Amino acid sequence: MNITIDYIKIARELIDLQQSLQADLPYHLNLVDVIGADENANSRIMAGILSQHNNNGEYQILKDFARHFFSNTILAELIDTPTIITEQQVRNDKRIDIYINEPGKYAIILENKVMDAPEQPHQLANYIEGLNDFGFTNEQIFIVYLPSTNDTEPSDNSWTNRQAHNYSDEFRCRFQNLAFRDSILPWLRQIDSPADESGMLQKCVAIYIDYLEGLFGFRPNEHYIDMKTDEYIAQTLNFTDDSEDNLQKAMEAVAEIDKLKKEIITRKREVAKKILVDWLAKAKEELPNQQWEDRTSDTQFPSIGFPISYGGHQRAFKLFIQIDHNNNYIYYGVYLGLGCTMPVKDARELLKPIMDSMGKFTYSLGIKMFTAHTTAKEGYDRFVRLAQTIINNLG
Numbered sequence: 001m002n003i004t005i006d007y008i009k010i011a012r013e014l015i016d017l018q019q020s021l022q023a024d025l026p027y028h029l030n031l032v033d034v035i036g037a038d039e040n041a042n043s044r045i046m047a048g049i050l051s052q053h054n055n056n057g058e059y060q061i062l063k064d065f066a067r068h069f070f071s072n073t074i075l076a077e078l079i080d081t082p083t084i085i086t087e088q089q090v091r092n093d094k095r096i097d098i099y100i101n102e103p104g105k106y107a108i109i110l111e112n113k114v115m116d117a118p119e120q121p122h123q124l125a126n127y128i129e130g131l132n133d134f135g136f137t138n139e140q141i142f143i144v145y146l147p148s149t150n151d152t153e154p155s156d157n158s159w160t161n162r163q164a165h166n167y168s169d170e171f172r173c174r175f176q177n178l179a180f181r182d183s184i185l186p187w188l189r190q191i192d193s194p195a196d197e198s199g200m201l202q203k204c205v206a207i208y209i210d211y212l213e214g215l216f217g218f219r220p221n222e223h224y225i226d227m228k229t230d231e232y233i234a235q236t237l238n239f240t241d242d243s244e245d246n247l248q249k250a251m252e253a254v255a256e257i258d259k260l261k262k263e264i265i266t267r268k269r270e271v272a273k274k275i276l277v278d279w280l281a282k283a284k285e286e287l288p289n290q291q292w293e294d295r296t297s298d299t300q301f302p303s304i305g306f307p308i309s310y311g312g313h314q315r316a317f318k319l320f321i322q323i324d325h326n327n328n329y330i331y332y333g334v335y336l337g338l339g340c341t342m343p344v345k346d347a348r349e350l351l352k353p354i355m356d357s358m359g360k361f362t363y364s365l366g367i368k369m370f371t372a373h374t375t376a377k378e379g380y381d382r383f384v385r386l387a388q389t390i391i392n393n394l395g
Helices: 002-024 031-035 039-050 060-069 123-133 180-189 200-215 220-236 243-286 344-358 379-394
Strands: 083-089 095-102 106-113 141-147 175-177 293-295 303-310 313-324 329-335 362-364 369-374
Touching: 002 220, 002 243, 031 039, 031 200, 039 060, 039 083, 039 095, 039 106, 039 200, 060 180, 095 123, 106 123, 123 141, 141 180, 180 200, 243 303, 243 313, 243 379, 303 379, 313 344, 313 379, 329 344, 329 379, 344 362, 344 369, 344 379, 369 379
Parallel strands: 106 141, 141 175
Antiparallel strands: 083 095, 095 106, 293 303, 303 313, 313 329, 329 369, 362 369
């Protein structure tokens, strides 16, 4: 236990050191750093870049991406008028981070792991079969895996469905493992868009490049921070002039930290489930006439919620509060997608004025829901207030 406490202390001291050194750097401001970007935000930025087109409607950047990384296929020639969506829901409530497609021609799955989010069980297999549900054959599906560095690839479990069928061989020619640090960042640096007369696209790409360079320690003015970080780690782990001994110490530290991380994740999920169970019990007393749905045992996105009946639709849409273990945040809102019977366009028009009056809710086109982030302290009260407001407004 003392080792565990030491590692937590080391991590906090290292964060404090880096933040202090960062604050001393002169004249550097990146809006992505200031606003903050989790994996979902990075997906939206990448989708935004890939969705740019010229005055003739040509998706030059997406085509360049296809030519650059799928040069042995005809993907680039297939691209004409793509639809590009983030957080596209497929079967079993699974969500594709970036989904690009043209019906009957091709579908591209981009799975974003820039923040090293853990894999979900059977993740890529679920996505493939989800796109089969949409009418795409395996030969029409292309997969891009986007880890932070080349050290990570999809596991066999990710490629394997629940019936033990492994898809990796079938996608050998239509799969790319493109690390943000080692593949995406160099590709972004070479993007050229002559039709961008205003220069806005180049400026936006430059900001994202700078953000990624900061994420991976490539900014020239941050080399001093890297040097001081190295010094702190060397001192903390008692490095000497013996390189073999230093390597052994580093390997042992990584193994212990990995074990600690797994233990903390396990405890986090246990606490999250207990909180949601407690919230569900309270909610049933405050809103007793609803058909509450208990998904507190879900290992990735545990949630509670209930459907709303409206306009002749028994399940028009669903109110929910959910804990996202992959991105470590809590959000609540209204879901309009699979299983809901009211047309999405009608439900969105009905709910938007209510959601706007409640605060900073955003609408996700891919997963078809209004959401807002919250905290464990405020989450329950905000969710119940939203539910009561919608129920009262809809009569």
